[in-house]
Structures are given as C-alpha cells and as structure tokens.
Amino acid sequence: MKGIIVLCTLFLISCNSTKKIDCNNNQEHSMIFDGKIFTSLYQQNAAEYRALCLQAYNMAAIRLDQFKPTTKLPKAIITDIDETVLDNSPYPIHQALISKDFNSDSWFEWSSMSAADTVPGAPAFLKFASKLGVEIFYITNREERERDCTLKNLIKYDLPNADTNHLFLKSGTSSKEIRRQKVASTHEIVMLIGDNLGDFSKLFDKKTSQERTANVDVSLNEFGNKFIVIPNPNYGDWEGALLKYNYKLSSKQKDSVYRNFLKTY
Ligand SMILES: [Mg+2]
Numbered sequence: 001m002k003g004i005i006v007l008c009t010l011f012l013i014s015c016n017s018t019k020k021i022d023c024n025n026n027q028e029h030s031m032i033f034d035g036k037i038f039t040s041l042y043q044q045n046a047a048e049y050r051a052l053c054l055q056a057y058n059m060a061a062i063r064l065d066q067f068k069p070t071t072k073l074p075k076a077i078i079t080d081i082d083e084t085v086l087d088n089s090p091y092p093i094h095q096a097l098i099s100k101d102f103n104s105d106s107w108f109e110w111s112s113m114s115a116a117d118t119v120p121g122a123p124a125f126l127k128f129a130s131k132l133g134v135e136i137f138y139i140t141n142r143e144e145r146e147r148d149c150t151l152k153n154l155i156k157y158d159l160p161n162a163d164t165n166h167l168f169l170k171s172g173t174s175s176k177e178i179r180r181q182k183v184a185s186t187h188e189i190v191m192l193i194g195d196n197l198g199d200f201s202k203l204f205d206k207k208t209s210q211e212r213t214a215n216v217d218v219s220l221n222e223f224g225n226k227f228i229v230i231p232n233p234n235y236g237d238w239e240g241a242l243l244k245y246n247y248k249l250s251s252k253q254k255d256s257v258y259r260n261f262l263k264t265y
C-alpha cells in the first residue's frame with residue numbers, strides 16, 4: 001500500500017513538472033504597470049545598472065581618445081537625452097502607481113519640472129569630450145514645447161553645449177536620420193550615444209523585432225566603437241516593434257501582445 005502511494009505521488013509530481021505554463025494564464029499582474037515598476041526599481045537601485053552605464057561611458061572615453069579625424073571639419077558627438085543623459089525613472093513609476101500608461105501630456109508634466117537626474121557617467125564623459133574640443137549635439141524625440149524645460153534640466157548639471165543650437169527636438173518624424181545628417185553636414189561625427197537603436201542608424205527605424213535583431217548583427221562592429229549603447233530595460237522601440245508600432249492599443253491589449261512573446265516551459 002505504501003509503495004502504491006509513493007508511486008502515485010511520483011506520478012503526480014512528474015505530471016506537474018512537465019505541464020507547460022500558459023503565459024496568458026495569470027494576468028492579475030500587468031506587464032505595463034507592475035513590469036514598469038520593477039524595471040524602474042532596477043534602474044534606480046541596481047548597482048549593476050550603474051556599472052553598465054559607467055562601462056559604456058568608459059568605452060566612449062577610450063574611443064574618443066583613439067579617434068583619428070579624417071576631415072578638417074569640427075568634431076561632434078551626437079547624443080540622445082532620455083535614459084542616455086537624463087534619468088526619467090520617476091515618471092513610469094508615477095504612472096504605474098496610478099494605473100496609467102505613457103501619454104504625452106503626463107510626460108510633459110514630468111519633463112516640464114526639469115527634475116530628471118543624470119544617467120551615471122554621462123556628465124563626466126560629455127564634459128571630458130567638450131574639454132577636448134568636441135561639440136555635443138543633443139538629438140531627442142522630446143517635443144518643441146519641451147525645449148525650455150529640457151535645456152533647463154541639462155543646464156542644471158552644467159552639461160556642455162546645452163543651448164538651443166545644439167538641441168534637435170522632434171519635428172514631424174520620430175526618425176532621427178535627417179537631424180543626424182544635418183549635424184554631419186557641418187561636423188565630423190566621432191560617435192553616437194543612445195539607449196534606443198534608432199539613436200544610431202535608420203537601419204532600426206520602424207523595423208520588426210526580427211529585422212532589428214538582424215540589423216544589430218549587420219552593425220556588429222559599430223557597437224562599443226562608433227555606437228555607445230546605454231541600458232534601458234524600461235521602454236524603447238523594442239516594445240514598439242512587438243506592438244507593430246500600434247501605440248493606440250489599450251494597456252490590457254498591450255499586455256496581451258507582450259505575453260505572446262514570452263518564453264517559458
Ligand atoms: Mg532615449
């Protein structure tokens with residue numbers, strides 16, 4: 001009798017351990033809200049996040065030292081702002097705690113406070129580059145109405161070239177290609193810094209997840225050289241690609257789409 005009970009128990013354990021979990025099964029925790037709080041917690045508290053940012057900016061300094069100009073044009077570094085120079089992690093936490101997703105008006109409320117902290121390593125690196133005579137151009141998809149508050153936030157940390165001529169905001173398209181070309185028409189671009197692949201090349205504009213991954217491999221030699229990537233677990237075009245860039249979906253619909261990409265066993 002004892003033997004039969006042991007066998008049955010073993011059978012039940014083996015059934016449980018091989019039963020595949022359905023990623024759509026447990027939806028009481030939203031990836032949009034709980035997920036953003038957790039990734040922001042990482043951004044604000046993980047020493048590993050800090051180390052990754054410092055690693056990226058250390059690499060940028062090494063590459064800048066090694067840079068050999070090929071033209072007589074003045075040298076420039078193109079950098080993104082959000083989650084590259086400025087840390088906006090309080091915003092997604094604020095939104096998630098009131099069960100709201102990103103929207104441009106609430107974002108504007110946050111950005112107009114000019115209260116963002118800096119990403120570790122960014123101020124020191126940009127000041128170092130500036131001392132070497134390299135101009136910094138900030139190319140961001142913040143809106144025109146954010147011009148003053150953005151400059152105020154950059155000036156707060158005494159960041160170089162924090163003036164209206166070096167700040168390229170979004171006008172029309174979210175692609176940064178035209179703005180990059182504008183800088184390249186007058187300057188030799190030493191490097192580009194960003195947390196989103198669209199900060200580097202049009203190869204990544206509005207592409208599917210598979211195309212983005214394939215194009216990272218195409219650009220393999222640029223990363224850690226001309227392209228310096230800052231970690232951002234919280235948001236980016238990687239999300240947009242999963243949503244097929246349909247940002248009009250409700251947070252529940254987005255959650256559902258994301259779950260289809262989860263892998264478990
Ligand atoms: Mg960014």
